[in-house]
Amino acid sequence: MSPAVSRDSRSLLAPLVLVPLIVAFALWAFAWPAARTEPRDLPLGVAGPPAATEQVREGLQQREGAFELHEYTNEAQARDAIEDREIYGAVAVTPSGPKLLTASAAGPVVAQTLEQAAAHMAPGGGAVRTDDVVAAPPEDPRGAVLSASVLPMAIAGVAGGALVALMRLRGTRGVGVLLGTAALVGAVGAGIAHSWLGVLTGNWWAEAAAIGLTALAVSATVAGLEALLGTAGIGLGALIAVLLGNPTSGMTSAPEMLPEPLGTLGQLLPPGAGGSLLRSVSFFDGRAADTPVLVLTVWAVLGLVAVTVGGIRRERANPAEETPEPRRVPATPVSAAG
Structure with missing residues (x-):
């Protein structure tokens, strides 16, 4: 085979190999994360006295590996941690029941995930009270x-x-x-x-x-x-x-x-x-x-x-x-x- 024919063969073979590889890489990079989106050690706060928050912690820990729990003595400390971007949200135990603190500005999808995780905590099967501490702008509520x-x-x-x-x-x-x-x-x-x-x-x-x-x-x-x-x-x-x-x-x-x-x-x-x-x-x-x-x-x-x-x-x-x-x-x- 002449050198010219060999070069032509390589030039024809290159796109046949490179293009599928690029497509496979792009699908892996874009599709895999989208298909496997779920909380993994997501920083979440639990606020209140240890005795009062024990049931909340046990409920959140049932989702093994989903949340990285941070404990705070009161709701105000949890709010400060959310504003400092140390956690994405918190469950505060109050005299009237659990209260979910979120920050949709840090990620609306995360806020929705926390609402779903806290849904079973509402007394009587109702909705959990939610307070969006750092809300996303009205012009872009879903981010x-x-x-x-x-x-x-x-x-x-x-x-x-x-x-x-x-x-x-x-x-x-x-x-x-x-x-x-x-x-x-x-x-x-x-x-x-x-x-x-x-x-x-x-x-x-x-x-x-x-x-x-x-x-x-x-x-x-x-x-x-x-x-x-x-x-x-x-x-x-x-x-x-x-x-x-x-x-x-x-x-x-x-x-x-x-x-x-x-x-x-x-x-x-x-x-x-x-x-x-x-x-x-x-x-x-x-x-x-x-x-x-x-x-x-x-x-x-x-x-x-x-x-x-x-x-x-x-x-x-x-x-x-x-x-x-x-x-x-x-x-x-x-x-x-x-």
């Missing part, structure tokens, strides 16, 4: 818009990083463009989600910074991988941000509702960390934002360093390309005197 915002942030980051890579922007120029693009993405995102749609209700500048940092983490990663690996780095960056990061972000439910290790992995990737950060600054006054900020900063810094290193390597490998030779001006012939 659908906030959940849907993760994918556009990831796509914006991939697009920005790919453009910087394809335009061969390296070094300080590449870093400057990535930073400027991220800042503009943050402003546009906050302008749409906060100022227009009203689905974000926190500090406008903090929300813009959260969206911009998320976009920067993705775009810097894509551009950095391209600087180190070539064109294949763009595909790898897109795979990390979109095909893996988006479905494992936990924004449609909660990280503790996803099968492990996807719940933990998702919070270590830019979309999951960015979604958690945006939720914190929008509804919880920035509480529990330190870990997402750290994760996004690490991704952004590593990507920007890779872009800078790629620029240095390119300058050393092609010095003539970076420093063009001065243009030669042809000499003007001097005419002889008549």
Whole structure:
């Protein structure tokens, strides 16, 4: 077989193998978490005297592995823990019966799950009294818009990083463009989600910074991988941000509702960390934002360093390309005197 025929065979075989693999990976990443969504060590509080809450604890512990119980002496402490994002909700034992505290802003699906889990606690088979401590905004009561915002942030980051890579922007120029693009993405995102749609209700500048940092983490990663690996780095960056990061972000439910290790992995990737950060600054006054900020900063810094290193390597490998030779001006012939 001639080398030309062998190359043609490989080029035909590549899509036949790669496309099914990509589809299988996408179905695994998106369908598996959706089909296995249920609480797994979901932080839940129990408030009241130990003797009074014993029956509540026993009832919740019957769902083995579903809840990670935190005990509080009174309802006020449980409310503070919910507002600090230490727990998703709590069951407070009061003289008039159990009372469920939820936070639909932390995840409407989680709030519904807690209501279902506490349904059997109501005296006489009635409904459990529920108090939404941190409610989702009226414009987005089911959290659908906030959940849907993760994918556009990831796509914006991939697009920005790919453009910087394809335009061969390296070094300080590449870093400057990535930073400027991220800042503009943050402003546009906050302008749409906060100022227009009203689905974000926190500090406008903090929300813009959260969206911009998320976009920067993705775009810097894509551009950095391209600087180190070539064109294949763009595909790898897109795979990390979109095909893996988006479905494992936990924004449609909660990280503790996803099968492990996807719940933990998702919070270590830019979309999951960015979604958690945006939720914190929008509804919880920035509480529990330190870990997402750290994760996004690490991704952004590593990507920007890779872009800078790629620029240095390119300058050393092609010095003539970076420093063009001065243009030669042809000499003007001097005419002889008549």
